[in-house]
Amino acid sequence: MGRRLASSLLTLVIASVVSFLALELAPGNATELIIGGASREMSPEALQKIRGAQGLDRSPVSRYCLWLRSVAAGDLGVSLKTNRPISTEFKARLPVSAAIAGGALCVAIVVGLVLAIASVLQEGRPVDHAVRIVAVACHSVPAFIIGLLLIYLCSFRLGWLPLYGVGGGRGLVLPILTLGGVMGFSLARIARNTLLDAIHEEYFLAALGKGMSFRQALVRHGLRNSLTPLVTWLAMRFAGMLGGIVLIESLFSLPGMGSYILEAVFSRDYPVIQGYMVFFCAVVVAANLCGDILVRIIDPRAARVRIN
Amino acid sequence: MPRIGIAGSLITALFLLLALAGDRVAPYPPAAAHYDRVLAEPSSQHWMGTDHLGRDLFSRLIAGTRTTLGLALAVAAANAALALVIGSLCGFLGGRLDAIVMRIVDATLALPGFLLAICFLGLFGGGIFHLFLFLVLTGWAQLARIIRNEISIVRHLDYITANASVGYSTGRNLFRHALPAVLPSLLILLLNTLVGDVFAIVSLSFLGLGLSPQTPEWGIVLFDARSFFLTNPWLFVFPALFIAVFTFGLHLLADGLREWLDAKKWLFPAEEVQLLTATASASGSDTA
Numbered sequence: 001m002g003r004r005l006a007s008s009l010l011t012l013v014i015a016s017v018v019s020f021l022a023l024e025l026a027p028g029n030a031t032e033l034i035i036g037g038a039s040r041e042m043s044p045e046a047l048q049k050i051r052g053a054q055g056l057d058r059s060p061v062s063r064y065c066l067w068l069r070s071v072a073a074g075d076l077g078v079s080l081k082t083n084r085p086i087s088t089e090f091k092a093r094l095p096v097s098a099a100i101a102g103g104a105l106c107v108a109i110v111v112g113l114v115l116a117i118a119s120v121l122q123e124g125r126p127v128d129h130a131v132r133i134v135a136v137a138c139h140s141v142p143a144f145i146i147g148l149l150l151i152y153l154c155s156f157r158l159g160w161l162p163l164y165g166v167g168g169g170r171g172l173v174l175p176i177l178t179l180g181g182v183m184g185f186s187l188a189r190i191a192r193n194t195l196l197d198a199i200h201e202e203y204f205l206a207a208l209g210k211g212m213s214f215r216q217a218l219v220r221h222g223l224r225n226s227l228t229p230l231v232t233w234l235a236m237r238f239a240g241m242l243g244g245i246v247l248i249e250s251l252f253s254l255p256g257m258g259s260y261i262l263e264a265v266f267s268r269d270y271p272v273i274q275g276y277m278v279f280f281c282a283v284v285v286a287a288n289l290c291g292d293i294l295v296r297i298i299d300p301r302a303a304r305v306r307i308n
Numbered sequence: 309m310p311r312i313g314i315a316g317s318l319i320t321a322l323f324l325l326l327a328l329a330g331d332r333v334a335p336y337p338p339a340a341a342h343y344d345r346v347l348a349e350p351s352s353q354h355w356m357g358t359d360h361l362g363r364d365l366f367s368r369l370i371a372g373t374r375t376t377l378g379l380a381l382a383v384a385a386a387n388a389a390l391a392l393v394i395g396s397l398c399g400f401l402g403g404r405l406d407a408i409v410m411r412i413v414d415a416t417l418a419l420p421g422f423l424l425a426i427c428f429l430g431l432f433g434g435g436i437f438h439l440f441l442f443l444v445l446t447g448w449a450q451l452a453r454i455i456r457n458e459i460s461i462v463r464h465l466d467y468i469t470a471n472a473s474v475g476y477s478t479g480r481n482l483f484r485h486a487l488p489a490v491l492p493s494l495l496i497l498l499l500n501t502l503v504g505d506v507f508a509i510v511s512l513s514f515l516g517l518g519l520s521p522q523t524p525e526w527g528i529v530l531f532d533a534r535s536f537f538l539t540n541p542w543l544f545v546f547p548a549l550f551i552a553v554f555t556f557g558l559h560l561l562a563d564g565l566r567e568w569l570d571a572k573k574w575l576f577p578a579e580e581v582q583l584l585t586a587t588a589s590a591s592g593s594d595t596a
Contacts (some may be wrong), residue, residue, distance in 0.1 A: 011415040018424075026431040140552040140559075142507045144514060145530070148537060148544045156538045163538075243422030247511055251534075261423075262515060265430030277427045284420045 004292055008285050015281035016071070020064050023274045076275035081267050086275040089260065096256035100175050100245055105234070107180025112187030112230070117218060119192040120199070131192070135185040144247040147178040151251070164253040175248045179241060190233055194226035201225070228299045235291025239284045313564015319557025327377045330370040338371035338524040339363065347540050356546040359529070360536055365543065369550050371524035377554075379436065380505040383443045384498050390444065391451030392487070392494070398452075399459030400482045410456065413449045421446035422508060429517045439518040443508055447501065454497060458490040492569045499562040503555050510551065526551055 042050075051057045058066075070077075076086040119128045138146060154174060155163045162171045198204055199222055207217040249258035257276070264272035309317075326333065335355075342362035350357045356365040398406040428442040462468060463486060471481045506526075512518040513527025514534075521528060526547055533543035 007411065007414050008418070010411055011418045014412070014415040015419055022428065022431050027433065136556070136559075137552070140555040141548050142511050142514075142551070144511065145544065145548045145551070148530075149548070152538060152541055152544075239420035240422065242420050243426075243511070246423065246426065247515065250515055261426060261430070265426065265517065268430070270431060273427050273430045277424065280423050281419050285418055288418055 001296070004289070008289050011285050012282060015285070016068055016278060017064070019274050019277040019281070020067055022277065023270055024060060026270060071275075071278055076278070077271040079264075079269055079272050081264075081269045081272075086272055089272075090257070090275070090279065093255060093257050093260050096172075096254055097245055097249065097258060099172055100179065100248065100254070100256065101241065103172065103176035104179035104183065104241065104245075107176055108183035108187055108234070111181060111184030112191055113223070115184065115188035116191030116195055117215075117223070119188065120195045120218060120222075121215065123196070128192075131185065131188055135189045138182045138185045142247070143179060143182045143244045144251055146182055147175070147248055147251050150174055150178055171252065171254065175252050175254065179244050179248055182244075183237060183241065186237075187230065187233065191226060191230055194229050195222050198222040198225050224298075228295050231291055231294050231298065235288055235294075238287045238291070242280060242284065309568045310564050312560045313568055316557050316560025316562070316564050319553060320561050323373060323377060323554050323557065326370055326373040328374075330373055334364075334367035334370040336364040336367040338368045339522070340367075347536060349540075350542055357540070357542045359532055359543060365529070365546055368524045368529055369526065369547060372526045372529055372547075373550070375519070375523055375525040376506055376509055376527070379440060379509055380502055383440055383447065383505045383509075384502045386440070386444045387448045387451055387501065388494065388498055390448040391455050394448070395452040395455030396459045396482060396487055396490075399456040400463050400478070400486060402460065402463075406456070406460075410453070413453050413456075416446070416449035417453065419446075422511070425508065425512065426515070426517060429512065434518045434520070436519060436523075439509065439512065443505060447505070451494075451497060451501065455490060455494060458493060459486055462486045462489045492565075496562050496566050496569075499558050499565070503558050506551070506554070 048057075056063075074087055076090070078084065079086055079089065082089070115131050119131050122128050151163065151174065154160050161174050165171050195218065199218070203225075204217060204222055207221045208214065212220070245256070246258035246261065248254075249256045250262055253259070257280075261273065261276045263269070264276065331337075340363060342358060342364075344362065345354070345358050346362045347360055348354055348358040348362070354364050354366065356369065358364055359368070394409060398409050424446055425442045428445075429438060432438055459482075468481060468486055471485055472478075476485070509518070509525070510527035510530065513525055514530050516531055519525055519528060521531070529547045530544060533540075533547070537544045
């Protein structure tokens with residue numbers, strides 16, 4: 001575990017250096033960024049004063065340390081566009097994205113496990129084939145296209161759900177279903193295959209031998225043993241899902257983190273982009289770490305096997 | 309080769325052909341606007357209808373094949389080249405170099421690549437070269453890791469040890485004898501990452517990032533459709549079909565190729581290599 005923590009820490013350091021350098025190397029110099037296009041009309045002395053006040057006359061290394069200290073304290077800087085602290089804006093927008101992410105994960109797990117068990121119980125029969133076909137179809141296009149299709153069908157044609165916006169929580173249903181559904185069907189396929197492996201294991205036969213029904217043995221013993229690869233897979237997919245959230249938020253016009261980064265990109269709000277980078281790198285590293293810890297809790301053997 | 313592999317290679321070949329010679333097949337130039345036929349439904353004149361500027365959707369998608377596929381192939385090729393050099397050196401030489409580079413690979417893999425690509429494009433501006441650069445920067449690590457793992461297994465096989473004991477140089481042993489052993493699995497992996505690259509390009513274009521909005525490209529066709537797709541569903545159905553058929557073809561080809569190579573066991577020096585290929589391709593193509 002110590003090794004794992006160290007590697008997470010290293011990842012964070014690299015992420016912070018990349019984020020810091022990205023802003024340093026971005027076209028246009030930092031003074032101009034801060035005071036807008038007005039720098040050309042200013043006297044060199046006035047420019048120098050601003051540079052001093054902003055700490056821009058220091059060396060890059062000391063600026064990095066200063067920046068890192070303020071980031072660690074939760075201060076991500078000030079948006080160039082609105083002049084408001086970036087962290088305040090993040091706090092306002094994070095709940096929407098977190099709701100989508102959490103909801104999508106829950107939907108994915110429930111849909112995935114239910115369909116996996118159904119596929120195993122009905123192996124080779126229509127249910128099994130249907131799950132496979134939908135999973136392949138979901139896998140064949142980026143998730144946002146499934147979102148387009150669902151908006152068209154559920155919101156426009158059938159009028160069940162709002163076309164865009166949060167709409168008192170109802171607007172989140174379709175985004176969550178899109179992301180969670182696509183992940184759920186992939187998860188169902190993987191879970192199905194690990195479950196089918198599990199039913200040939202000796203412990204499974206033993207459970208059957210004790211008189212458990214097949215379904216009971218599958219849910220109590222088979223499922224528990226195939227949880228490890230599923231958690232690993234979910235942790236691996238997490239970063240991809242965050243990317244999917246940007247697309248889904250843009251598609252459904254939801255005021256979350258994803259649409260914020262797009263606004264920042266289009267208005268060249270560099271500090272916001274930098275803050276976003278740092279924040280989500282930290283989130284993903286933390287999520288991966290959580291996944292690892294979860295795997296160790298589910299299956300203590302994992303701590304003993306070191307895979308390189 | 310098994311039947312699915314043949315079907316897959318036919319589909320893939322069709323798309324490659326469209327990318328190469330699409331302008332001869334397309335009924336209209338991709339940018340030709342017909343203002344009298346704006347948002348026309350699919351008809352004998354315009355097989356897939358027209359968009360909001362009266363441009364023929366079918367022609368735009370064919371022209372888009374060249375952009376999307378060309379860029380994805382370039383990204384995949386660059387990733388493969390980088391990964392081959394880095395992965396094989398690390399796997400074959402081991403030691404401190406391996407340890408350091410693999411920590412960098414770990415870090416790169418642990419970061420959200422797609423989100424970073426959005427941020428990079430936002431900071432440094434779009435354009436086809438930047439898109440290419442950022443997709444390579446965030447994509448090489450996965451391949452490098454797998455190649456490194458395979459090479460580090462091959463390195464300990466008897467024939468490599470034998471080569472070294474009769475005095476083959478490290479370079480000759482690595483590039484002439486160890487590397488060819490992992491090439492088949494690299495090919496299968498590349499087919500999977502190609503899908504991921506296409507998805508990333510299409511997704512970024514759909515967000516309006518990367519390529520300029522006039523470029524005919526699958527994602528930009530979808531981007532153009534955003535304001536009209538509710539009343540004119542063919543504007544997203546046909547691009548989606550293009551992407552889906554292409555992806556499906558690549559997956560079939562990859563599966564067929566894997567079966568075919570598994571049947572020809574002599575191509576692999578060790579069974580472990582096949583095991584790695586199986587796990588690697590099972591986890592491939594995970595973007596957005």
